[in-house]
Amino acid sequence: MSTLHFVALAPFIMAIFVPFLYHKFRHIHTGWFILPIPLLLFIYLIQYLPLGGAAMETVERSVPWVPSLNIHFTVFLDGLSLLFALLITGIGTLVVLYSIYYIANKKEEPLNNFYVYLMMFMGAMLGVVLSDNLIVIYVFWELTSLASSLLIAYWFHKEKSRYGAQKSMLITVTGGFAMLAGFTLLYMMTGTFSIREIISYGDVIVSSPLFLPAMILILLGAFTKSAQFPFHIWLPDAMEAPTPVSAYLHSATMVKAGIYLVARFTPVFGGQPEWFWIITSFGLFTLLWGSVSAVRQKDLKGILAFSTISQLGLIMSLLGLGSAAFHYEVVDGQSLYTVAVLAAVLHLINHATFKGSLFMVVGIIDHETGTRDIRKLGGLMTIMPITFTISLIGVASMAGLPPFNGFLSKEMFFTGTLNSATLDVFNVQTIGFIFPIVAWIASIFTFVYCMIMLFRTFTGNHQPEKLEKEAHEAPMGMLISPIVLASLVIVFGFFPNLLAYTIIAPTMQSILPGLLEPGEQFYVNVYHWHGLNTELFMTMGVVFFGAMIFLNARKWQETAFYLKERDPLNWFYDNGLVGLIKGSTAVNNVQMTGKLRDYFSFMFIFLVVVTGYMLWQRDAIAIDFANTAEISPYMYLISLSLILSTLVVPFLSKRISAIIVVGVIGFLVALLFVVFRAPDLALTQLLVETVMVVLFLLVFYHLPELRKESFKPAFKISNLIISIGVGLVVTLTALSAHAFSAANPISPISDYFVENAYALAGGNNIVNVILVDFRGLDTLLEVLVLGIVGLAVVVLIKFKSQKGEDV
């Protein structure tokens, strides 16, 4: 157990203590006890950052968990893990601080629940990014889904919260399960669960027939978690969570778990055309879909949710484009396509900063005005100046304006797509020109919703009568976290190279291993002024067209497109669920009728179909007339009377005749036992039949007269068909078995009993010797059966429930 293991487990340990702290110190906000945990972890993790241009050293520590199944809790810290761990702990600290002021009502809110879930989530997320073992990753992955659902449904008395929680749970867990299947396929190909070892088996995986299924299943996990089209529908509904949760889970950390997974598996699958095309096209489409959908949202959190979807699509598509880098020589630590990965990493960091701050800002507006509806808000600029400033910075960065950090990543995004349009691998040249166009259009819509967010909230007329509270500036404590994040937006904007060799280069090294000579580093230099190049003109176009669309908002806001707020894909989810329930109910109603007759017919039909099919399919039906015993004339008589009396049974309508006919059948069977030289059987059968007839008489005396079977003809005919089928199958099976045994004679084991009955057991009646000596255990248990039946009969007749009621 190393300190790094403790990093992932510390939040879980803290979660155990939260309820005690909550109940013991009611006057102190529980969040204050939580705050040091992410802060300490953040400070601890910072020391792993490589400083002074040195390459990052990877750390690996292993603790066996289930060694026999190759499952070890191995923590592995490289650039990628470190980047995510820093994001999780850093933003975690700020979110905890923010939540202390956001959920300020200590008396009424179940704070212990909140912080237990939050700690659970933080630990699970750290576990995902720090683990090296696929199974351990999966365990933590599902824990994040669980904790996320719990957090979304924090206000569980609200219907919408429960709906959102269920939706996110269903979608992410479905994806998680697919991912587990993908992991299992990887294990089948390589024989190891360790990601680092799997990377070294790259050739084996690529040439395996399981390559494509494994890749798609793992991508399903990543796409559901990271809200890629068409699985993005859970994210807007997850906005029912408290705002600190939305800021933390649904902008900065959990939704990036899918990004992490894709980045982590790029060394395994990257360089393959399927990987490139799936990730790039889904990413770009998500980018476009999210940005267009965000424009028509009326809820600030709705805008941010679709904005998050869109930006995640952007990062995803960059990772897809960047995977082409495996096909090119890297000169001086860069090639045309490493730029895409560089942009992805940079935007990942930038997005976490500005989106986190924007969510917090929206939370403040909600907290101080009582609404998040842009139709009710307006003119808050002078009332909430600090909030406005933070929003301005965040929104400008999101829109990609200089001098904020969003500008840098957007420029690089354009560079990446422009480079890719000229790619000559994977047949990109055919439709590669679409990449920059899609990126550009999506950026225009991004610009539009950014302007809507800013201007609809802070400019225009202030409408106090529509607000639930009197608007005023937030308390300082609530503003600290967004101020920190907004400052980071500016700092990273002006000094992007602070990040260059400390975190971006090591992260790229983890995403694209093996491309560099030993000792070399990826070249990272981010700067504002590239000269008058295409990217700059594209940005100008974005600003121009975005402003045009925003200024002409009145015209298109009347269209159906704008008025329909919900994502049309929700229709499939909602109706799919309803359809599933209806479908299973329908199947259930057909199958589980509650009628004994139906269940019997299912069993009989199954028996007939399976046995009959096998007989026919194996060509097993045979009749052997040669090896049969002779038939004495009286045998015809006995068999015929047996058959006739059996056939009479269904037509009997008087109980006394039923008893007599069944008794006759029993006695005829006894007669057959006599004929077939089985004296003991005949004796027993006679006795049992006599007792049975007596029993029947006794019981029937208390029962109603047999009714005439007056059922519909269809019922009778179907019963007849089933019973004839069963009889036929039994007959055919018996005939074939007889023919088979005649053709393949085996001397029966009974010869042993015949020879040794007297010698070993000292008895002349071989049947009795078998019953009590050779196979005495059967007899013992059979006696037990009779004893139990006797007891059960006594209990049934003697005992009744206290109130005299039967049942």
Place this chain on the structure above:
Amino acid sequence: MEILMILTVGVLVTVATYMILTKSLLRVILGVVLLSHGAHLLFLTMANLKQGSPPLLGEEASSYADPLPQALILTAIVIGFGITAFMLVLAYRTYKAHGTDNFDELRGTEDE
């Protein structure tokens, strides 16, 4: 002779199945009785019906009928008897409690 016996067993099984598929509790019990007869006879038949003495060593015969299936059938008869007896008593109690032997009317409680 085996083929004749197998056909007899087939008729027993067919009628037994038909009885089991009806809606009357009593007919189902009769069906189960017939089915066990069929099973016992099939047991005996499949062990070859070639003639021989009864399996009693005192007979000093050259061949004996196979004793093992007889022992097995003996066990089966007793168990079948026990089960039938139990079912009969159960039918009696069901009728006392619910006043019917029709499966369509024996459908448990409403809020099942």
